[in-house]
Amino acid sequence: MHERSLVRELLRQVDAIRLQHEAERVSEVRVRVGPLSGVEPLLLASAFEELVADSRAASASLVIDEVPLLAVCKLCDRQMEVTDFVFRCRSCDGNVHVTQGDEFELISVSLSESVLAEEAVS
Amino acid sequence: MTVETRTITVRRDVAAESQADAASERERLSRRGTLVVNLLSSPGAGKTTLLEATARSLGDRYSMAVLVGDLETDRDARRLSPLVPTAQLTTGGACHLELPLVRRGLAALGDPQLDFLFIENVGNLVCPASHDLAEHLRVVLVSTTEGDDKPGKYPKMFRTSQAMLVTKLDLLPHVPFSVAAVREDARQIQPDLDVMEVGALGGAGIDTWCNYLEQERACRLASYL
Numbered sequence: 001m002h003e004r005s006l007v008r009e010l011l012r013q014v015d016a017i018r019l020q021h022e023a024e025r026v027s028e029v030r031v032r033v034g035p036l037s038g039v040e041p042l043l044l045a046s047a048f049e050e051l052v053a054d055s056r057a058a059s060a061s062l063v064i065d066e067v068p069l070l071a072v073c074k075l076c077d078r079q080m081e082v083t084d085f086v087f088r089c090r091s092c093d094g095n096v097h098v099t100q101g102d103e104f105e106l107i108s109v110s111l112s113e114s115v116l117a118e119e120a121v122s
Numbered sequence: 123m124t125v126e127t128r129t130i131t132v133r134r135d136v137a138a139e140s141q142a143d144a145a146s147e148r149e150r151l152s153r154r155g156t157l158v159v160n161l162l163s164s165p166g167a168g169k170t171t172l173l174e175a176t177a178r179s180l181g182d183r184y185s186m187a188v189l190v191g192d193l194e195t196d197r198d199a200r201r202l203s204p205l206v207p208t209a210q211l212t213t214g215g216a217c218h219l220e221l222p223l224v225r226r227g228l229a230a231l232g233d234p235q236l237d238f239l240f241i242e243n244v245g246n247l248v249c250p251a252s253h254d255l256a257e258h259l260r261v262v263l264v265s266t267t268e269g270d271d272k273p274g275k276y277p278k279m280f281r282t283s284q285a286m287l288v289t290k291l292d293l294l295p296h297v298p299f300s301v302a303a304v305r306e307d308a309r310q311i312q313p314d315l316d317v318m319e320v321g322a323l324g325g326a327g328i329d330t331w332c333n334y335l336e337q338e339r340a341c342r343l344a345s346y347l
Contacts, residue, residue: 002218002249010136017130027127031136038252038278085277086310095313104136112127 003047006039006104010048011055014109018056023111026057030108032065034101035085041066069101140254144221147256152346156236157339160255162279163263164272165245168289168322170198172263172331173240175322177205179332184237189227191219191244198242207231218249221256238335247276258342265290266297270304273311280311287331291321 010031018026029048033039041064048062069082075094087096135141151158161169173188180186187207190198199210209227211219224241241257243250262283264272267290273280280286286308288301305317318334320327340347 002216002252005216005220006136009140013132013134013136017132021128021130023128028129036278036281038249085274085281087281088310088313106132106134106136108129108131108133110127110129112125114123115126117124 003039003043004051007044007047007051010106011051011057013106014060015056017109018111021111024113025111026060026109027112028063028108028110029057029060029106030063030065030110032067032103032105032107034067034103035069036098036102037104039104065107067100067103070099071096071101072099073097137252140221144254144256147221147225148258151239151256152258152343154235155343155347156239157259157335157343158239158241158255158257159259159261159335160241160243160250160257161261161263162243162247162250162283163245163265163289164247164268167245167263167265167268168320169242169245169263170201171322172287172289172320173202173242174205175320175325175328176240176332176335177202179328180238180335181206185235186238186240187231187234187236188240188242189219189224189231190242191223193217193244207234213244217244217246218253219243219255220253224255237339247272247279251276251279251282259284259338261285261287263287263289264304264308266293266299270299270301271307273304273308277311280308280315283312283315285316285318285334288317288319289322291319291326292324 014026014029033041045062052058052060071082072079073089073094073096076092078089078091080090089096163169188202189209189211191211191213192198193213193215196210199208202208209230211223211227241255260283262279288304301319308315318327318331320331
């Protein structure tokens with residue numbers, strides 16, 4: 001269970017972005033998780049919920065985009081979705097190169113701040 | 123008062139920084155001629171016994187050291203230190219090693235000039251797969267007593283390894299384990315996996331394993347040696 005240490009690193013990066021953009025609050029953190037990332041989405045969500053409360057992003061929600069595992073054959077260039085973790089080309093039995101699905105990526109951070117109504121209009 | 127929201131696009135791997143850090147540490151060790159080998163397995167698969175046999179076989183020709191990770195105790199370090207300089211890394215409950223702990227272990231040994239640095243990871247086939255410790259070679263051990271169906275259950279570990287060692291070969295007559303089956307299962311996940319068999323207590327296969335290490339060092343560090 002290493003999701004907690006990953007979430008700590010994620011929150012550190014999120015806060016750096018918040019500071020860089022001089023924002024008050026983080027409202028949403030969007031990540032992308034592949035089947036070969038070593039990150040279990042359910043455990044990630046619960047670790048986030050637990051750790052975000054004590055962080056500078058306390059009000060933020062986490063959105064997890066789960067993506068399929070995609071690969072291209074190193075021998076015949078066939079593109080395929082890898083299912084059941086069989087990393088062999090269905091056409092020629094060659095090894096494949098993973099093109100998507102081993103990532104745990106920070107996609108975006110939504111920042112929010114309260115502004116006076118007249119400022120918002122101008 | 124209204125709330126204004128803006129979305130900042132990032133699109134960066136959360137581990138990008140630690141991956142770059144591991145790559146630069148690997149480069150530093152490559153320049154010093156050190157091949158770093160990360161050994162991974164379930165608890166009790168024979169990592170320490172393999173290292174004892176490896177130290178006996180390679181120790182007089184190469185300078186080597188071991189960093190050994192466990193949740194608690196220095197039992198493995200006490201076993202290994204009569205044979206090879208060893209630093210114990212205790213994680214205090216954490217399920218895997220990370221690069222800062224490896225650096226601390228190297229510093230504890232005085233950051234010596236090494237031909238081989240072995241990292242005996244915490245016994246665990248899950249979390250250690252996600253952490254680059256600046257290794258050149260990731261070797262996963264599967265013992266004959268664990269069963270030949272392990273690779274498919276822990277795909278990331280086998281996908282990210284360069285070699286698999288089947289250990290406790292001497293117990294093969296007593297257990298329902300097929301070397302051919304574990305090899306086939308592992309190669310569904312990583313067709314390029316190098317597979318070797320060892321019985322470290324009796325010494326079976328240790329020569330092949332040590333030759334492999336020498337070749338990998340010569341090959342992977344060719345431009346540095």
